[in-house]
Amino acid sequence: MNSKKEINSKKAPGAIGPYSQAIEKDGFVYVSGQLPIDQVTGEFAGEDIASQAKQSLENTKYILEESGLEMNDILKTTILLKDIEDFAVVNEIYGEYFQSPFPARATYEVARLPKDALIEIESIAKK
Numbered sequence: 001m002n003s004k005k006e007i008n009s010k011k012a013p014g015a016i017g018p019y020s021q022a023i024e025k026d027g028f029v030y031v032s033g034q035l036p037i038d039q040v041t042g043e044f045a046g047e048d049i050a051s052q053a054k055q056s057l058e059n060t061k062y063i064l065e066e067s068g069l070e071m072n073d074i075l076k077t078t079i080l081l082k083d084i085e086d087f088a089v090v091n092e093i094y095g096e097y098f099q100s101p102f103p104a105r106a107t108y109e110v111a112r113l114p115k116d117a118l119i120e121i122e123s124i125a126k127k
Contacts, residue, residue, distance in 0.1 A: 011062035013037040016114065022063045027127045029067050033080065033120040034059040035113070049086040049118050053093040056121045061097070064125055073125040074103045080120040084109035090119065 007022035007029060008014075015021060015032065022031040036052035037059070038045045045055035061071055079090060087107060103123070113120050 007063060007067045009062040009066040011039055011065075012059040013039050013042070022067065024067055024127075029064065029069060029073075029125040029127070031060055031063050031123040031125065033078075033122040034063070035115060035117045035120055037115075044115075044117065049081075049083075049089050050093055052118045053086075053090045053121075056119050057093065057097045060121060060123055064123075067125075067127075069125050069127060071097050072099055073127070074098070074123045075126055076104045076124040077106075078122045079105065079107040080110045080113060081107060082110065082113060082116075082118045086118065 004023050004025040006020045007024055009021060012021055012034065019032055022029050034056045036045050036055035037043065038055060039059075045051045057071075064070060064073065081087065081090065084107075090107070
């Protein structure tokens with residue numbers, strides 16, 4: 001039986017609810033939505049979308065590294081934005097973390113995110 005395995009990185013902020021940072025099953029790693037919290041300070045990396053997008057992606061990278069993966073192992077991401085007007089800035093930051101072929105992606109504007117973040121990013125990667 002191939003059971004699921006919890007993945008936790010001390011470099012990324014801990015879960016703020018009853019969920020795991022990531023779960024590995026059948027070679028896939030499902031990374032929970034990453035808020036732009038800096039693990040060292042416990043606060044947002046900044047108040048602007050660029051710094052928050054970068055921190056969300058850094059947190060994702062830390063969790064993937066814990067499971068032996070890299071950002072280019074990501075197959076799919078979902079980006080949740082407080083303001084869809086931030087789409088272009090997020091695209092620019094996002095493009096710094098991936099090489100072609102890029103992951104499949106969906107981006108949504110949402111009414112509110114935990115802790116009033118500007119962004120949250122979830123991912124699915126494959127070993």
